[in-house]
Amino acid sequence: MEIRQLIYFSVTFRNGSVTRAAEELMISQPALTRQIRQFERDIGTPLFDRVPTGVTPTAAGTALYRHALAILDLVDNAAEVAALAAPVMEPVEMGLAPGLPASWVSKLLAAVTQQVGLARINFTDADSTTQLRMLREGRLDIALIHQPPPAGLISRSIGREPFGVAVRPGETLTSGDVWAMKHLGGLRVLVHARNQLPIGHDRLVAAAHELGITPQWQFASYTEHAAACADAVSADVAIMTQASATRLLPDWAWFRLVEPSVMLETWSVRQSTTRPIVASVDEAVRTAFAAV
Incomplete structure (x- = not known):
């Protein structure tokens, strides 16, 4: 029948x-x-x-x-x-700070899918300051930021990347695969503005001061248009991580910054009181980044 x-x-x-x-x-x-x-x-x-x-x-x-x-x-x-x-999927709002390597985000999604199958991740691109404000307002469940979180939040450092020097095509300012900080003296150097990367910004400026060098710092706020910002100020080099340089300045050679090295650190942050699925996703994120 x-x-x-x-x-x-x-x-x-x-x-x-x-x-x-x-x-x-x-x-x-x-x-x-x-x-x-x-x-x-x-x-x-x-x-x-x-x-x-x-x-x-x-x-x-x-x-x-x-x-x-x-x-x-x-x-x-x-x-x-x-x-x-059918199981009900729960949305989890997560912020992504500029410059996170694509491989990190892929591992994050794989870990969440494997460990917290009922979570639906919604990403928001935003700088650290904006993410922390959204977290306080309840518009984000988890923030992935590049500055030490304020007290009262659940946070953990989940990864560090070295800053480097991206060199404009045609320039021959160094040899080898590293760049000593002292060689920034006198150059026009594009750097993220303090509101985007406060810790990295302060460490770079402090390190230059301790070495007694005077780079011509060119501070700018950008997430996608690094090349335009560099051209606007005629920057010789730009300070950023390798992942950012590969994505934003693919034609520029990149060298790891040393003597001293300056690291870009990433924290995961959430409210102390939250939904169980948010806590589970946060733990999955930390597990994913533990292998980075």
Whole structure:
């Protein structure tokens, strides 16, 4: 027995006419007649008596009609029942600070999918200051930021990346694969503004001061248009991580900054009181970054 046969039978029963039933079903009358006869053969008993005005149900047809309606009602509700039984995905709002390596984000998503299958991650790109404000306002559940979190929040350092020097194409300012801080003296150096990377900004300026060098710092706030910012101020070099340089300045050579090294640190931050799934996602994030 097929659902299609029950539908054909029920519509014919309700109309009392194969012709009217065929019109409602939008199939030909001969085709519906064949389907009804095949159904009667499958059932093993006549379901209709043919009369001049159409068809009238037999006792077997009347009994079957009640069951057919119940079966078709169950079929109609099957999708709703399945949807109600399916697990409900919970949204988790997460901030991403500029410059996070794509490989880190991929590992994060893989860890959350594996460990917290009911979480649906919604990302927001924002600098650290903006993320902390959104976290306080309840618009973010987890912030991934580049500055030490304030007291009262659950936080943990989850990774560090070295700053380096991206050199404008055509410049030959160093050799090897590292760049000593002292060689920044006198150069026009593009650096993220303090509101974007306060700790990295302060450490760079302090290190230059301790070395007694005077780079021509060119501070700018940017997330995507590093090349435009560098061109606007005629910067010779730009200070950023390798991941950022690869993405934003792909034609510029990158050298790790040393003597001293300056690191860009990332923290995961959330409120101390939060939904269980947020705490689970936060733990999965930390697990993912532990291997970085």
